[in-house]
Amino acid sequence: MNTRELQDEIIRLKKEKDICILAHAYQSQDILEVADYTGDSYGLSLKAAKAPQKTIIMCGVRFMAETVKVLSPDKDVYIANEEALCPMAQQLDVPRLRQLKKQYPGYAVVAYINTTTALKTEVDCVVTSSSAKRILENMEEKNILFVPDMNLGGYLKKQLPDKNIELYRGGCPTHMRVRANDVKRMKQAHPDAKVLVHPECLEEVTKLADYAGSTTGIMNYAKESDAKEFIIGTENSIVQHLQFACPDKKFYMLSKECVCHNMKATTLMDVYHTVKGDGGLQITLDDDLIKGARRAIDRMIALGG
Known part of the structure; x- marks a missing residue:
């Protein structure tokens, strides 16, 4: 199968089996295109809890799938690639x-x-x-x-x-690879570009940025800004996603080294096998773990909305 045929089969199977697919924003574009919801880890967990489907597949890293299970203990939750961990x-x-x-x-x-x-x-x-x-x-x-x-x-x-x-x-080992010299080099190459970075970057990087914020915040800033050029200081998949979302704007990687290999571990074929039923890993957590983690998450919701 080619990419389009594989995507069509995943979409067919998820509808047939009533499965909800979540894809973190650091996943590849071909995976985002078959997902029901895309975004950051916590936002995806909330979407999963409200979704009518009883089976959830997380395309991301292990802690994200666990958070989905904590917020949706009665649902069957799978991670598409069990080797995808967060360092x-x-x-x-x-x-x-x-x-x-x-x-x-x-x-x-x-x-x-x-x-x-x-x-x-x-x-x-x-x-x-x-x-x-x-x-x-x-x-x-x-x-x-x-x-x-x-x-x-x-x-x-x-x-x-x-x-x-x-x-x-x-x-985060991925964001810590970026240095101030990367910002200076890219600003010299693209002087009109806005620098948008994640606060997981080193202080020497964030203090040179025009904006520092979450992955979702970076994407929203770029989409809503009147500027036409942006240097993106977070996982490099975001550059491609923004290129698709805003074809009239230009996006540049702050550093070619800003790649999360754990996020890249999940492939479209992993998603296919998980939807098909012969791949992925089901997430199981005992009641005490769920209850204990939920307490801290509930306080987050109470304080942060």
Whole structure:
């Protein structure tokens, strides 16, 4: 089969079997075209919870599929490629977090959503890149231990001087490959282009940007801006997606190195086999894990909307 034939068969099978396909924005364009919903991890989880289908396939990384299961425990949830993990989510485990909590007694522990379900059971609140500032502002606690991303946490620390934020030294390997020299080089090549970056990037990068925000925020900024050229500082698939969405504008990679190999692990053929029933991995979580993680996610919803 060619790409179009494979896409048509996936669409036929998902309708026949009443399956909802979720695709994170870092997936390839051919996968986005067969998905029912695309976007960031938390937004997809909310879409899955409201979807009428009882079977959900996540095209993304493992923690995203787990978040879908936490919010939709009665649904059958699959990840299309079981080898697709998030390196940042693996950087901090429960024993290490418990040690940190002893080092920072009385601190509220806030976790980026890019963490395992087990870790979420041990924290006070979860945040996304788009909701983090609003949630931390709304928290009564002044002393906050932010895990695991020191770059997003550092970005928030500068924006919220009234909060005492301590950071765990983790982060996204993909976004940390980008450097200030990349910004300077690309701005020299494209002086009229706006620089849009993710706050998972190093501070030396975000401080040179015209805009720093979530993946969804970056895409919305580019779509709504009157500018015609943009340098994109997040996973490079976003460049292609924006080229499709805005053919009258030009988009450039901030760095060719900004590639998430775990996101790229999922292929259209993986999606086909999962829909067909002979591929993918079903996500199973025990009730205590779901209940514990849901507590932190519910607080996120209460504080951030």
